[in-house]
Amino acid sequence: MSTTSSEGLTWPPPTTAIIGFDVEAINAETADHSHVDAGVFEQRFMVLARASEGQLASGWYWLSGAVGLLLRPADQGSPWGPRYVGEGWRMPAIEDFLPQAGVFETLAAQLDHPGLKARLADIAWTNERHRGAAGRCAIDGYVDSLDRLLDGRSRPRYGEAEGASFEALGFAQRALQLALRLTGKKKTDPAARDAFLRLYGRAVTDRAVTVFGSAAALARYYDLVPALDVAADLEAVARDAPDRFDPLASAQLLGHAAHLHLQARDEDASRRCQVERVSTILKMVDQVSTSGAKAHWVQSALHALRGIRGQDEWRRSLRRDLRDLQEDALSEFVMMTVPLDLGEERREAFETFAQLDLPAALKALACIGRSQPVETLREDALASLDQFPLGAMMGTRHSDEDGRTAANTPSGDREDPDEDWLKQRINESERFRRQIVVQGSFDPARLTLSQRHNIHERHLGAIVSRSPFVRWEQQGLMALGFTRLLQGDDQSAVHLLVPQLEPCLRHVLRVADHDPVVDFDDMTEENVSLSAMLGRLRPQLEAILPPATVLELELLFDFRAGSALRHAVAHGRIGTGGCHTTEAVYACWLLYQLTCWPLLRTWDSITAPAIREQC
Known part of the structure; x- marks a missing residue:
């Protein structure tokens, strides 16, 4: 099955074997070993594909797709994935390369560039596990790549770190994973083990706090360093x-x-x-x-x-x-305006985000829109009574996905407007603005980010772990949800993020000394629901968050005549298509904005450096 890419090309390309590929041409094009991440060649291979014809063009195109795959060794259940999934198209996925497994195994053994060698061999082994020689070739390529980073012969593709970097850690982790799957034992592959121990020692020596935190976890998972030695190293690096x-970062090590x-x-x-x-x-x-x-x-x-x-x-x-x-x-979550002229055109959004590094782009992403003032929205809703008097005289019946009546809103009355009618009118008008934000700014922004950067959970974790909006226990879920959102995986993002609004609101209420609990006669207590927080505790919420934001949260997550996303996700009433709607994607972005708001004042001095340390 073919899907159309963002560049109008078809992926996967026609399945033709890459027979007689000029190995010398590939080695010549990849002779620059200043970077060992094979992803640096993605655009170069695409240019060659467009400049070539026939089978040669197809071969370069396959190689461009292969080096563009996102490898995330920390996700052992699904280490390979498309860098971005859009509506009706996606970037390459690992299963697309199954027809080329044999060719990639043969080709990898003849390549000079260690990163490209490891990438093609790993793809071949992942698709066909009986290709043990490909797995061994991939381990050798990853070990060579790691050593080049450690001794300075190559430098990381992202970030400024040399030696103990997350790129080197990724090579080590993938080599260990392959060794375990090839042998079934954690300690039997000396090349992968020794390469990891070199990185581990370098991370301790360099006091590379964030990299060493992940390396320490791997050392224990694969039982490569005694537990008490790891503990002592953790304390030393933290102090x-x-x-x-x-x-x-030090607190996490401790x-x-x-x-x-x-x-x-x-x-x-x-x-x-x-x-x-x-x-x-x-x-x-x-x-x-x-x-x-x-x-x-x-x-x-x-x-x-x-x-x-x-x-x-x-x-x-x-x-x-x-x-x-x-x-x-009080009023600590008020929106901080950051000058950012995105305009109304997708082209301007593409151009704007293409010029930003990852920390600046993640900051800008939180500022592409803002909730409209409640007074303005109410006035516009009442003005619609004069513009469309006939429609305002009629009530509205709202149906669920099975055609049953989910809610009724009454007719409009200028003298004594019903609150549900006002909310319904506001929600209808706001849908157009949300569509502009999502389709005009957010979609091109996240696509540009995914094309320019390999987005990992740790990048978003650097934001989430520092945000006063997110409760300690929810940080991992929020970081993973935002990662999937930026990668275009709206289904995963919606189911990860929407349920987190409730604990986040409870957290900010507790921080402001408002305990959102209800007492029962038997002296037990229970957390209040989202509806209660947006109802009975609304004054307290509006003292912390802007009233316009509180209204928007209600309309998106709780209003029965609207999307009611919290109810839809909690009770399994949202289908695949519902996760890709403008309302659902906007709601996830709004949670991202709320997470970033308290950090904007000190973003450049605290949050941005923390993100860079994760690159």
Whole structure:
């Protein structure tokens, strides 16, 4: 089955074997080893495809698609994926290359460039697992690529790090994965093991905090370094972290060290790391300027302090600090305007985001639209009574996907307008603006991002983990959801992100000292629902978030005569097509905007460097 790409080309191309491909031509085109990431050749191969004819053109086209695949070793269930999935088209997927598995295995063995060798061999083995020689060739290519990064013969494609980089870690992790699947044992492939240990040691020496955090997890997963040695290294790197890393990165290492000590039944060492972790989290208070953000980090420290014996007085002191901050934590999520002229045309959005690096683009993505003032929306809705008096005289029946009546809205009345009627009219008019934001700005922006950068969960994690909008326990879900959203996987994004609105709103209410619970006669308590937060607790929410945003959240997530996305996702009432609607995609983007809002004031000094450390 062919799908049309964003460039108007057909993918996959006609299935013709690449017989007699000029290996010398490929080696000549890839002789530059300054980068070992094969993705650097994607555009070069595409240019050659367009300049060639017949089977030669098809071969270059296949190679361009192969190096453009997104490899994410951290996702062991689905390590290969398209960089972007659009409506009616997508970028190449791993299964497209099944007809070329044998050709790629033969070709890989003859190539000089280690990254391209590993890429083609890995694709061949992934599609046909009986090709053990291809798997072995891929391991050799990944090890060679890693060593070139470690000794400086090559440099990472993204970021400024040399030596211990996430690119090198990706090569090491994929080599270990292939070795495990080829042998069935974690310790039997010396090449993959020794390459990883070289990277591990370099990450410790360089004090590469973020890279070492992931390397430490791999060291334990594959049982390559004793647990207590990893714990000691985690503590050393956390305590001696370079100034470019914020305290949160060190706190994550200390949390991992505490867990390892606890597994070894050394409770004193675990408690020591836990206490140090809390102190490190509290350093984030000085990294932010607003009371709401400070309250978020104090609350995060209190969460980390739970279960640590002998810290009652510290816990009481932090609660007092939290209450003082909560009294000042009003209007902290007000939108900060960032000058960004996207215009109304998709072309302008493409051009704008093509000029930005990843941190700047992720910041700009949060500023491509904003909720409209409630007063303006109400006035426009009432004005429609004069413009369309006949339609306003009639009530509206709203049906669900099975044709049953889901809601009724009454007719309009200028003198005494019904609130549901007003919301229904506002929601109808807002659909046009949301369509402009999604189709005119967001879609071209995320497509440009996916073409220029390999978006990984860790990039979005650097944003989510620092946002006062996101509760500690939801950070992983939000980071993964935003990653899938930027990759065009709207189905996954909607089901990951929509349910997170409720805990996020509870979190910001608690930060502002409003506990969203309901008490029962039997002395039990229960969290209030989204409807209750948007209803009974609306004044408290509107003291934290702009009223226009609260209204938009209600119309998108809870209004029965609207999308009611929260209900639709929670009860499985949204189908595949529903995940790709403008309303659903806009709702996910709005959650991204809310996550970014509190970070915009300090984005360039705190968030942007954290994102760059993940590149």
